[in-house]
Amino acid sequence: MSGWLSGQAALILGDGKAADVIADSFLAAGAVLVRNNVASDFAKICNAEQISAFMDSMQALSATPLSILVVADAAPAWQSAENITLASWQDTTASHLDMRFYAAAECARRWIAASRPGAILHLMGRDVLQGSAGSAAQVGSAAGVENMVKTLAVEWARDGIRSNAIVSRYVEMNGEAPAEGLRALGMLACYLCSDYAAYVTGCLMGVNEL
Amino acid sequence: MTVSAKPQPATRLQEPPEWDxxxxxxxxxxxxxxxxxxxGSGMGLAMARAIAQAGAAVAVVGRTQSRVDEGAAELKELGARATGLSAEVRNPSSIAAAFDRAEAELGPVSLLANNAGANFPALAETMSANAWRAITQIAIDGTFLCSAEFAxxxxxxxxxxxxxNNSAQYVWSGFAGDAHSAAAKSAIVGMTRVMARDWAPYGIRVNCVAAGFFPHARAIGTDREPGYEDRLGTMxxxxxxGRMREFGWAGALMVSPMMQxxxxxxxxxxGADRLRxxxxxxxxxxxxxxAEVWGTAP
Incomplete structure (x- = not known):
């Protein structure tokens, strides 16, 4: 995959082993990398000025214009639905859904204004999308992200902006995921963000979810 | 809600790199x-070319000997080892014979790309049993029988x-006038998951590429006037x-060690066609x- 992302600058928001692997893979593919691991900071953003200032601060870290956005899942906090407080519900929605939309929309605004293409990739856990006990807030948000990915793919297709997601158990396994699976996840992320996947948009794909 | 100012159409269409x-x-x-x-042609040939480009020897399999010979000749021009083999993918004996000949000429077969398929518009109430079977047996039986022989x-x-495996983007929705292929292509996605599970213990990976609109010389409706593909693109x-090279490369990538x-x-x-x-x-x-069961092009 050497050269797949040459000349591109990628912003990776969020942390976790999967995000680390994607960062390493992007570097190997020739991309310039900007990372922000403090997803909770981003979750506090709630208006256009704040998101714009945040993106300015991220862009300031790279001389190359950002052309790839990767957003990783915040760490899940399992809780039975009847015990979820309003504050907890809203925090989860903010960090799992809202921040993904704000980041994607801000990048798209910039890319459209500059007449530049871009690639957006969301990273999500498989279980949280399929639904499991104790994850009502995350599942609601993840399902929202699933359809948001598809909707934005259509909305921005003619702008050359692609919107995809990787949905994998390896995201949730974090440091316990097998090396081969994580390597494949990194490769897949590189492919989806490269020009070789110019016709792939609105796609949610796993790695090995058998 | 009304939109006061109509935005200008965007023109930033993204193309994949060229074949080289x-x-x-x-x-x-x-x-x-x-x-x-x-x-021998179309999407299958694109996948064959992409796999050959990455260094594999390729047996091009199809029903018509002259067509698979043409496909194999194209791969040989790239410097690849290739052969054209006539076979009927609905017939287990014919498949086994093709594998035997491929292994005799090129060596043990370690990769399989199931592209055999066909399609034509037909209203379900007018579709004959033969018409139904012509499409479903090539795609479903053919994919199953070839995969099982390989495994x-x-x-x-x-x-x-x-x-x-080669599937299609309409497997989640179907579309009118395509009951046979919609069923067949959906079956392929299902088989992909099951075969991957069945054969994971043996180190055999099974994946699928679900393609959108990739016109080629032998596709229905693509032999029209110049500029027809551009008009299709507006849909x-x-x-x-889609460009054949990006489809072929996607298939080659899925069988490569990079996606181990x-x-x-x-x-x-x-290109988000299914989401439109x-x-x-x-x-x-x-x-x-x-006027046309599948609809009229722009």
């Missing part, structure tokens, strides 16, 4: 032998392998039809009243 810049490094598939069914040989040899959110950990997955490559839905549409026209 493949994603897989040279020699990535060196030492492998691939069977590509339906490989039996790899398991017996104690070797892993990789399969890529699609991405603003263009990926199995049971379906990559959709359609508006809240308001032109009035629905009954399929049986349409």
């Amino acid at each position: 810049r493949p994603p897989l490094p040279p020699g990535c598939l060196a030492g492998h032998v691939a069977i590509v069914t339906g490989g 039996r040989r790899r398991i017996a040899a104690g070797q892993g392998g990789a399969i890529v 699609i959110p991405a603003g263009r039809v 950990g990926v199995s049971g997955e379906t990559l959709i490559i359609d 839905r508006q809240l308001m549409h032109p009035a629905f026209e009954e399929p049986r009243l349409r």
